[in-house]
Structures are given as C-alpha cells and as structure tokens.
Amino acid sequence: MVINFAAGPAKLPEEVLKEVQQELTDYNNTGMSIMEMSHRGSVYLKINEDAMKSCRELLKVPENYKILLMQGGGSGQFAAVCMNLMGKTGSADYAVTGTWSWKAYKEAQKYGNANLVFPKPENFTTIPPQNEWKLNPNASYLYYCDNETVDGVEFNFVPETNGIPLVCDMSSNFMSRSIDVSKFGLIFAGAQKNVGPAGVTVIIVREDMIGNAMKITPSVFDYMDVAKNNSVSNTPPTFIIYIMSRVFEWLKRNDGVEGMSKLAQKKSQLIYGTINKSNGFYTCPVDEQYRSRMNLPFRISGGDEALEKEFLQKAEKAGMVQLKGHRSVGGIRASLYNAISFENTETLNKFMNEFYEGKKLS
Incomplete structure (x- = not known):
C-alpha cells in the first residue's frame, strides 16, 4: 500500500478499513449492508446515536451542546452559520488567516454585514496578535478557522471575544488535540480530514445559539430542525456516518x-x-x-x-x-x-x- 499524505479526502486508519470490509455486505448479521438500510430503522439509528455519543465522549462536550451530523461540507456551513446565527444583530466578525476563512468571509457577505477584524494579509503566513484585532461589540459572532488546510497556519490560542459567541471551523485539526468546548458557541468540522470519508460535517453547537434562523434558511440547514430530528430529518449519509463511528472507536483505542x-x-x-x-x-x-x-x-x-x-x-x-x-x-x-x-x-x-x-x- 502507498502512504497517502492527501489533504482531504484523506487517509483512513487501515484497521477501520478492514472492519468496514468485513461488514460491507452483512452488517451485524442483518443480511444487509449499511448502505441498504433504512435511516429510520433501529439498526442504523443506533449507529447514528453511537457516533454522536462517541463524539461527545472524545471531546468532553458539555450537556448544553447539541451534536449535529449534516451534509454540505464545510462550504455548506459557511452559509448555514450565517443563516442560523447572523440574524441576531445582522453583523458578524471574521478573522481571515487563510484560504478557507477567506471563502467563509466572502460567503457571509451575502447574509449581512461581515467585518474583517484585521486587514486581509497579502500572504497567509501568520496570525496578527489579538491586540491588533478590531472586534465589533455588536457582532452576532466571531468566526475563525483553527487550522488552514491550504496555507498551513494553525492557531495556538483560542481568541478572546469579550463575550461574543465564538464560531470555529476545525475541519482539518478536529480530534487532533483537546479543546475546551465551553469556550465556543459553535464548532464545525468536515469529516474527510481526521475522522472519516467525505460526506458528513459534524456541528457542535450550544443550545442557546439555535432557534433563530433566518426565514430563508432551508430546513436541511436549520440547526433547530436538524437537532429536533436527531440529524435524521432527511436521509443522512448513512454509510459515511457508520465509518466515522468506527473511526471514533479507533480513536478511543488509541x-x-x-x-x-x-x-x-x-x-x-x-x-x-x-x-x-x-x-x-x-x-x-x-x-x-x-x-x-x-x-x-x-x-x-x-x-x-x-x-x-x-x-x-x-x-x-x-x-x-x-x-x-x-x-x-x-x-x-x-x-x-x-x-x-x-x-x-x-x-x-x-x-x-x-x-x-x-x-x-x-
């Protein structure tokens, strides 16, 4: 086998791939593949529940946070974050330190006033010190990307927001270090870097942050609707979530x-x-x-x-x-x-x- 140093979709644990291979055509003596099962059947619903439970356990997620499993990738969350959260004040702050936070900022301009807390640098090679950031006290949230996949810039601190909810894209360093989830209003991460194949995004959101979506928000992107339906309001990527749950178990063993x-x-x-x-x-x-x-x-x-x-x-x-x-x-x-x-x-x-x-x- 080759060594796959891809940025995403990325290498999966070989141990997990072998487990999936063994269960591909017959999961748990059901006579069916996960790919063939109803997403509302008891077998899949347990997988769904176990994946969210493992995520909570691994990151020590407090009880007043919801864990959602959604489609649309990180780019989908660039829009979903705005539609669910920006309506509170109509504005949001963005710390742009790389390609992906820049894309998120550009997307946010469609939904309200998106403000750069420091000027966009010519090259993404560093993070300006926080005393140079100009935060808007009226912002609905402060957004940043914890690890910029393209540019190789990673935060070594959690930004201070003076009480403004903190929203973070952790797609490419999710589950790679301990975090204090209580410092964040919302965290999201595409699975395809560290915890699974492409096709599902994990959202960890504080309960008081949901329930204020803009009227234009599609139901599949409405955090309240997804939370109420335990992430199965529509057909989820069942096979992807199954593999992700296996990766979570692998993480526990390691x-x-x-x-x-x-x-x-x-x-x-x-x-x-x-x-x-x-x-x-x-x-x-x-x-x-x-x-x-x-x-x-x-x-x-x-x-x-x-x-x-x-x-x-x-x-x-x-x-x-x-x-x-x-x-x-x-x-x-x-x-x-x-x-x-x-x-x-x-x-x-x-x-x-x-x-x-x-x-x-x-």
Missing part, C-alpha cells in the same frame, strides 16, 4: 484526542526539524509559532519548480502520494492527519533527507 495530540506534535516536529536543518534547501513560509501540525507546506530551493516536480515524482515512485501543494500556493504539502502513523512520517522524513543529500552531492 488514547483519544490526547494520544492524537502527542502523536501530531511528534510527527510535525520531525518534518519541521528536517526543514529547519536543511540550510534553506527546504523552507516553510509560515511563522514558526503558527505552523500547522496537520498540514505542512514547504518549498524546495526557494520554489524551484523543476526540483519540486522531481521530488514529487520520486516520492510517488517510493510509495508516497498526494504530496503536491494546493494549486493556489504550489510547492509541497504533507498532511499528517491522525491516520498517518509516526512510521509513515519517518518514511517521508528519510526520503526528504536523502533527496537533500543527493542534491548536495550533485
């Missing part, structure tokens, strides 16, 4: 988010260490204190496209795939999500060192 946090730190430090020791052969554009543990972008020899192409070709030949950087920034990007083992990371690290040494000698 020391939960605390275990993933330690592993993420160890993996990312290994690769960043090699970058830092390469005398400028490898460079990461991101401010060191905000370098992502999940998505590690780097360039070779200042962005030498021929060398980067050679690196990618040789890496793929050696069994390491999907290392190409996002089309908007180029270069290389290694995504070290939960399912990437330390041994996988060591393989990449060894290849990086060998490639560097080979170029030094040539």
Whole structure:
C-alpha cells in the first residue's frame, strides 16, 4: 500500500478499513449492508446515536451542546452559520488567516454585514496578535478557522471575544488535540480530514445559539430542525456516518484526542526539524509559532519548480502520494492527519533527507 499524505479526502486508519470490509455486505448479521438500510430503522439509528455519543465522549462536550451530523461540507456551513446565527444583530466578525476563512468571509457577505477584524494579509503566513484585532461589540459572532488546510497556519490560542459567541471551523485539526468546548458557541468540522470519508460535517453547537434562523434558511440547514430530528430529518449519509463511528472507536483505542495530540506534535516536529536543518534547501513560509501540525507546506530551493516536480515524482515512485501543494500556493504539502502513523512520517522524513543529500552531492 502507498502512504497517502492527501489533504482531504484523506487517509483512513487501515484497521477501520478492514472492519468496514468485513461488514460491507452483512452488517451485524442483518443480511444487509449499511448502505441498504433504512435511516429510520433501529439498526442504523443506533449507529447514528453511537457516533454522536462517541463524539461527545472524545471531546468532553458539555450537556448544553447539541451534536449535529449534516451534509454540505464545510462550504455548506459557511452559509448555514450565517443563516442560523447572523440574524441576531445582522453583523458578524471574521478573522481571515487563510484560504478557507477567506471563502467563509466572502460567503457571509451575502447574509449581512461581515467585518474583517484585521486587514486581509497579502500572504497567509501568520496570525496578527489579538491586540491588533478590531472586534465589533455588536457582532452576532466571531468566526475563525483553527487550522488552514491550504496555507498551513494553525492557531495556538483560542481568541478572546469579550463575550461574543465564538464560531470555529476545525475541519482539518478536529480530534487532533483537546479543546475546551465551553469556550465556543459553535464548532464545525468536515469529516474527510481526521475522522472519516467525505460526506458528513459534524456541528457542535450550544443550545442557546439555535432557534433563530433566518426565514430563508432551508430546513436541511436549520440547526433547530436538524437537532429536533436527531440529524435524521432527511436521509443522512448513512454509510459515511457508520465509518466515522468506527473511526471514533479507533480513536478511543488509541488514547483519544490526547494520544492524537502527542502523536501530531511528534510527527510535525520531525518534518519541521528536517526543514529547519536543511540550510534553506527546504523552507516553510509560515511563522514558526503558527505552523500547522496537520498540514505542512514547504518549498524546495526557494520554489524551484523543476526540483519540486522531481521530488514529487520520486516520492510517488517510493510509495508516497498526494504530496503536491494546493494549486493556489504550489510547492509541497504533507498532511499528517491522525491516520498517518509516526512510521509513515519517518518514511517521508528519510526520503526528504536523502533527496537533500543527493542534491548536495550533485
């Protein structure tokens, strides 16, 4: 098998894939695949309930929060967040630190006054200090993206909002470290990075934040409607949620988010260490204190496209795939999500060192 360093849809735990393979045509002696079952039948409803229960357990989600499983991906939530929350005051604050928070901000402009708390930077390589943020005390919420998948910028702090509800896109570092959920009004995460295949988005929302959706809000995006119907108001992506529930169980067997946090730190430090020791052969554009543990972008020899192409070709030949950087920034990007083992990371690290040494000698 290859080592898949994709940014998403991303690598799934091999252990989980084998479990799914064994149950693909006959789940739990029902004689049916999960894909064939009614979403209102008792067998699937238990899977649905177990997935939400495991999510609550892993992140220690307080009882006054609802867990919703919705379709539409993170991009769908760019709109859903606005339609459900912005109507309170008609305005919202946005901290734009990368490609995805910028997209969220652009979407929000359709639904009310979206305000940038600091000017959009020319390049997404850092996070301005909070004392430079200009927060609107009348904002319905402050929105930010905890980890920018494209740009490799990750927050190492939870923003202070002075009482304004905090909304966070955690799609690409979800379940990779412990968080205090009570500091947030709403968290959402597409499953396809750390907890499952593409097709479902997890929303964790405080109960007092729901019930004020704009009249234009479709029922499938109305948090109150989804919560009342336990995320089965319409047909959910049943097979995807089943796999996600298996990934949650895998996380529990591997020391939960605390275990993933330690592993993420160890993996990312290994690769960043090699970058830092390469005398400028490898460079990461991101401010060191905000370098992502999940998505590690780097360039070779200042962005030498021929060398980067050679690196990618040789890496793929050696069994390491999907290392190409996002089309908007180029270069290389290694995504070290939960399912990437330390041994996988060591393989990449060894290849990086060998490639560097080979170029030094040539």
